[in-house]
Amino acid sequence: MSTRNPRRADFPLLAANPQLHYLDSAATSQKPRVVLDAMRAYYERDNANPHRGAYALSARATDRYHDARERVAAFLGASDADCLVFTRGTTESLNLVATAWGHANVREGDEIVVTALEHHANFVPWQQLALARGARFLVCPLTSDHRVDLEALRAMVGTRTKVVAFNHVSNALGTLNPVNEIAQVARSVGALVVCDGAQGAPHLRVGFDALDVDFYAFSGHKMCGPMGIGGLLGRRAILEAMPPYQFGGDMIEFVRDEDSTWNALPHKFEAGTPNVGDAVGLAAACDYLDALGLESVLEHERTLVRLAMDRLREVDGVCLYGPSPSERSGVVSFTMAGIHPHDLATIFDQDGVCIRAGQHCAQPLMRRLGVSATARASFYVYNDEHDVEALVASLRRAKEVFAGGGELLPDELVPCRGAR
Amino acid sequence: MSDLQELYQSIILDHNRRPKNYGALEGASHRAEGRNPDCGDEVKVELAMTGDRIDEVRFTSAGCAVSRASASIMTQNVKGKSRAEVEQLFATFHELVTGKLRPSEQEARGLGELAAFSGVSRFPIRVKCASMPWHTLQAALRDAPRA
Numbered sequence: 001m002s003t004r005n006p007r008r009a010d011f012p013l014l015a016a017n018p019q020l021h022y023l024d025s026a027a028t029s030q031k032p033r034v035v036l037d038a039m040r041a042y043y044e045r046d047n048a049n050p051h052r053g054a055y056a057l058s059a060r061a062t063d064r065y066h067d068a069r070e071r072v073a074a075f076l077g078a079s080d081a082d083c084l085v086f087t088r089g090t091t092e093s094l095n096l097v098a099t100a101w102g103h104a105n106v107r108e109g110d111e112i113v114v115t116a117l118e119h120h121a122n123f124v125p126w127q128q129l130a131l132a133r134g135a136r137f138l139v140c141p142l143t144s145d146h147r148v149d150l151e152a153l154r155a156m157v158g159t160r161t162k163v164v165a166f167n168h169v170s171n172a173l174g175t176l177n178p179v180n181e182i183a184q185v186a187r188s189v190g191a192l193v194v195c196d197g198a199q200g201a202p203h204l205r206v207g208f209d210a211l212d213v214d215f216y217a218f219s220g221h222k223m224c225g226p227m228g229i230g231g232l233l234g235r236r237a238i239l240e241a242m243p244p245y246q247f248g249g250d251m252i253e254f255v256r257d258e259d260s261t262w263n264a265l266p267h268k269f270e271a272g273t274p275n276v277g278d279a280v281g282l283a284a285a286c287d288y289l290d291a292l293g294l295e296s297v298l299e300h301e302r303t304l305v306r307l308a309m310d311r312l313r314e315v316d317g318v319c320l321y322g323p324s325p326s327e328r329s330g331v332v333s334f335t336m337a338g339i340h341p342h343d344l345a346t347i348f349d350q351d352g353v354c355i356r357a358g359q360h361c362a363q364p365l366m367r368r369l370g371v372s373a374t375a376r377a378s379f380y381v382y383n384d385e386h387d388v389e390a391l392v393a394s395l396r397r398a399k400e401v402f403a404g405g406g407e408l409l410p411d412e413l414v415p416c417r418g419a420r
Numbered sequence: 421m422s423d424l425q426e427l428y429q430s431i432i433l434d435h436n437r438r439p440k441n442y443g444a445l446e447g448a449s450h451r452a453e454g455r456n457p458d459c460g461d462e463v464k465v466e467l468a469m470t471g472d473r474i475d476e477v478r479f480t481s482a483g484c485a486v487s488r489a490s491a492s493i494m495t496q497n498v499k500g501k502s503r504a505e506v507e508q509l510f511a512t513f514h515e516l517v518t519g520k521l522r523p524s525e526q527e528a529r530g531l532g533e534l535a536a537f538s539g540v541s542r543f544p545i546r547v548k549c550a551s552m553p554w555h556t557l558q559a560a561l562r563d564a565p566r567a
Contacts, residue, residue, distance in 0.1 A: 340485060
């Protein structure tokens with residue numbers, strides 16, 4: 001086998017732990033040194049409260065924040081950087097749209113459509129909006145290989161459909177969704193198109209200007225950036241027509257005793273002191289990913305996913321979920337007959353193999369897969385074949401540990417409904 | 421014994437594969453369901469009580485080996501016991517799985533199969549797997565009696 005992936009040296013945590021097999025980047029990625037350095041430099045040289053200081057240091061902090069927004073917007077293919085609202089992450093971005101746009105535009109009897117592939121963050125805000133407004137909440141089913149069923153979606157939408165919300169890439173299975181095809185169905189009935197890009201932006205060129213969506217939400221911490229920052233890209237006309245999400249400093253224009261008016265985009269949606277340090281870190285993460293080239297990042301992930309799926313299939317009792325490697329990002333979700341994913345994760349951990357086990361914040365999907373949980377390995381820029389081999393070796397070890405338990409119960413032998 | 425072997429002792433693996441008192445309880449007087457939203461584990465505990473005493477107890481679960489084995493061994497240990505006795509037993513069990521109690525050989529014998537869970541204390545994130553059936557049992561004991 002080849003030597004370790006040289007990218008590991010860019011990531012202090014991985015460099016310091018050569019035995020670690022970090023296979024949970026879909027939960028959060030590790031952070032390259034350049035990101036940590038950029039944040040440290042900001043706090044050491046330029047830190048002040050932006051937008052309000054009457055001194056040079058504050059002006060510098062303002063510049064850094066502005067530059068970070070321009071940089072991140074450019075990375076995501078958005079030419080109008082004012083239409084990038086910084087948030088705490090995807091969850092806050094989606095709640096922003098569901099709350100601010102949703103309450104102003106969704107009425108009783110309207111319909112909101114999401115898919116069965118959604119993370120709770122792109123499911124519950126819409127479900128709760130529907131409940132609050134007396135709208136119908138519809139969940140688009142999946143095909144047998146766990147992709148959005150476009151035929152079913154076409155049949156589901158109608159003149160009452162106000163929102164179609166879906167993810168770019170499934171966090172639980174890695175499924176790549178055909179954004180523009182789904183958007184076309186939504187457009188045909190005039191619905192708002194909302195894309196959860198938490199698992200898209202780290203791996204794919206978003207190209208927001210050419211993407212047929214109204215909103216695109218993403219998180220910085222899954223794309224080599226720091227925790228606590230992400231964003232919402234929106235179309236200018238829609239953002240301008242929307243009421244604010246939160247009120248406070250920075251987002252206002254005039255405050256009279258009776259009423260107030262709002263600042264221009266993007267500040268209208270950024271109440272309070274902005275998160276400049278993390279924005280600077282996220283901009284550095286975009287530089288890092290650009291230098292690697294997102295196309296080669298995805299190709300690298302697919303190579304590892306293909307290898308992992310092939311090697312896992314060799315292990316008796318494994319069930320793989322999701323579509324073929326060419327239709328997914330760097331995620332492999334699987335179960336092992338007779339061993340709960342949580343037990344797998346504990347045993348893997350003893351070998352330094354970090355995976356996610358559970359429902360992946362996607363209970364509606366787990367119900368449809370007919371499983372209570374899955375084990376999920378996710379690959380990113382720093383992973384390599386050694387990580388795949390460690391994963392498979394740990395799985396074989398788990399089988400040995402559990403071999404003492406005897407024959408499988410009938411309910412543990414449910415037929416695999418995955419892509420195996 | 422490695423930490424892993426201590427966690428997955430044959431008693432635990434055996435109860436996981438062939439749980440005791442598994443299934444629905446006809447004519448249950450008390451019941452409760454427990455869920456761990458982090459991992460998706462679910463357990464349902466049903467009791468038939470006479471006064472303060474547990475006559476019958478059965479459970480169903482979807483979850484990891486630790487939680488299923490814990491539920492199985494728990495049901496064997498609480499049958500015939502009063503609420504106060506159950507509370508006492510859970511307090512001891514909780515100290516065991518959190519590492520506060522390091523039983524002597526004699527104490528371990530007194531704990532019977534419950535002693536198999538001492539290995540959980542080396543895996544702090546698994547403590548809730550072992551305790552969830554007990555919390556669910558407590559909830560069932562608080563459940564209003566059904567006719």
